[in-house]
Amino acid sequence: MLTRREFIKRCRDISLLMCGQTLLTRQLAHGFLQLAKAPPSIAFVHAQNCMGCTTSMMYGNDFDFLDFLGSVGNLDIHPALSFNQGGEYLARLDAICKEGNHLLVVEGSIPSDPPEACLLGDRPIYDVLADCAQKAKMVICSGSCASHGGIPASGGNQTGALSVGAYLEQKKIKVPLLQVPGCPVHPDHLMGSIAYITATGKLPPLKKETRLPEEYFGELLHNRCSRYQHFSQDKFVNNYAKDKNDCLLKKGCRGPVTASDCPVRRWNKRTSVCVESNTPCIGCMNSHWPFKSDLYLETAEVEDLPWSQMKQKTNSRR
Ligand code: SF4
Ligand code: SF4
Numbered sequence: 073m074l075t076r077r078e079f080i081k082r083c084r085d086i087s088l089l090m091c092g093q094t095l096l097t098r099q100l101a102h103g104f105l106q107l108a109k110a111p112p113s114i115a116f117v118h119a120q121n122c123m124g125c126t127t128s129m130m131y132g133n134d135f136d137f138l139d140f141l142g143s144v145g146n147l148d149i150h151p152a153l154s155f156n157q158g159g160e161y162l163a164r165l166d167a168i169c170k171e172g173n174h175l176l177v178v179e180g181s182i183p184s185d186p187p188e189a190c191l192l193g194d195r196p197i198y199d200v201l202a203d204c205a206q207k208a209k210m211v212i213c214s215g216s217c218a219s220h221g222g223i224p225a226s227g228g229n230q231t232g233a234l235s236v237g238a239y240l241e242q243k244k245i246k247v248p249l250l251q252v253p254g255c256p257v258h259p260d261h262l263m264g265s266i267a268y269i270t271a272t273g274k275l276p277p278l279k280k281e282t283r284l285p286e287e288y289f290g291e292l293l294h295n296r297c298s299r300y301q302h303f304s305q306d307k308f309v310n311n312y313a314k315d316k317n318d319c320l321l322k323k324g325c326r327g328p329v330t331a332s333d334c335p336v337r338r339w340n341k342r343t344s345v346c347v348e349s350n351t352p353c354i355g356c357m358n359s360h361w362p363f364k365s366d367l368y369l370e371t372a373e374v375e376d377l378p379w380s381q382m383k384q385k386t387n388s389r390r
Contacts, residue, residue: 112270113174114141115165116150116214117204119197120190120224120233121180125215126152128256132263133342140263145175145270162193165204172207175269177262181217181224182239185232201236202243210248210269211236213283214262216361219251226362237283248275251283255356260337261288279331288337289357294327297335297347312350320347324368326355 118126129137141147149156149164156164168174178201183189187198205211213236216222224233234242237249250269252261265285268276276285294300302308303319310322321328327335330353338345346353354367 111146112209113148113168113171114145114177114266114270115148115168115174115204116153116177116179117165117192117197117201118151119178119180119182119201119218120231121215121217122223123152124256125179125254125262126150128254129214129259129262131340132259133337133339134260135263137259137263141266145266148174159193169204169207173209174207175210175212175266176204176208177212177214177266178218178236179214179257181221181233181235183224183231184234184239184242189231198239201239202245205240205243205245205247208247210250210275211240212262212265212269213237213249213251213253215257216253216255216356219253219283220359220361222255223362226364249283250275250278250285252285252288253357253359253361254332255361258288258332258334258337258339261285264288284331288333289331291331291333292328293330293332293335293347293353294325296333297327299347309350316350320350320352321369323352324366324370325352326358326363326369327353329369330355330358332357 116126132140138147138153147154148168149161151157151161154161169176180190182198182201183196184198187196190197192200213219217224217233218236221229221233221235221238224231225235235251237251240247240249250265252258252265254261264287265276268274268285276287278284279286279289282289294303297303297319299317299319302317303321307315307318308322309315309318309320312323319325325347327347334345334357335347338348352368355361355363
């Protein structure tokens with residue numbers, strides 16, 4: 073049992089995770105008190121995924137994932153983490169989905185052609201997911217494959233892989249949908265979104281014309297990058313070993329066309345982020361990921377662009 077002080081601290085920490093500096097502690101505390109009476113069931117389903125998002129989820133910056141989900145809801149089943157495995161997992165999934173009002177978290181994209189490319193038990197996930205989503209309170213796409221199709225939908229798309237949104241549209245299922253892209257998903261993005269939904273019963277504020285939480289995807293990565301000052305002074309990396317703090321744009325960095333707060337949130341207990349590790353951003357949270365031709369921005373697109381033109385370009389491609 074949490075003491076009052078511990079409870080308020082927990083609310084404050086989750087509030088920061090969800091809302092950054094816009095503290096909502098009192099509202100959250102109220103929400104969590106309601107939750108204590110009837111915590112929503114949270115059910116995870118895996119489609120065409122690589123387990124990377126599940127692995128990532130386990131490494132939250134400030135929260136232990138399992139402890140966190142236990143505080144804000146009832147982590148009912150997860151195909152890799154819950155005690156219910158195999159037939160027990162399938163039976164519990166069936167029961168939760170029949171009862172309804174659950175939060176359904178999907179990892180991976182949904183194969184449509186052939187649907188048998190991914191089975192859950194002995195049924196195609198293409199059929200199972202419709203049963204799972206029909207009565208769900210909300211569906212949350214964890215990672216880029218569920219959000220936008222991701223790697224299974226790239227190249228020749230041998231399995232007719234669909235994003236969860238495209239799948240629900242094809243099945244004519246109307247349910248509130250949230251996309252939390254990333255390859256893998258950022259644990260804070262997923263946990264913050266789940267916390268917001270469970271505490272308020274609503275989707276978090278969305279970025280205009282998208283299903284993405286504004287809090288995490290509202291701004292271009294480039295604008296918050298630690299190398300931005302070097303970019304504005306036209307100092308670019310030519311030699312990775314020598315120009316360690318310079319801008320990676322001319323090495324193909326997709327920061328100027330990718331919206332995410334990852335340069336300030338960082339990864340692995342705030343240790344670092346791709347651009348700080350001397351690696352250009354490959355835009356894993358971008359809806360076009362993985363890009364058709366090249367992971368990196370084409371050199372011709374960025375070569376000899378003066379600062380003023382680049383600024384225009386980044387604003388228009390947001
Ligand atoms: S182009 Fe990439 S490395 Fe350069 S400032 Fe933008 S995000 Fe940072
Ligand atoms: S910096 Fe780019 S590639 Fe790295 S996690 Fe963020 S969006 Fe993905």
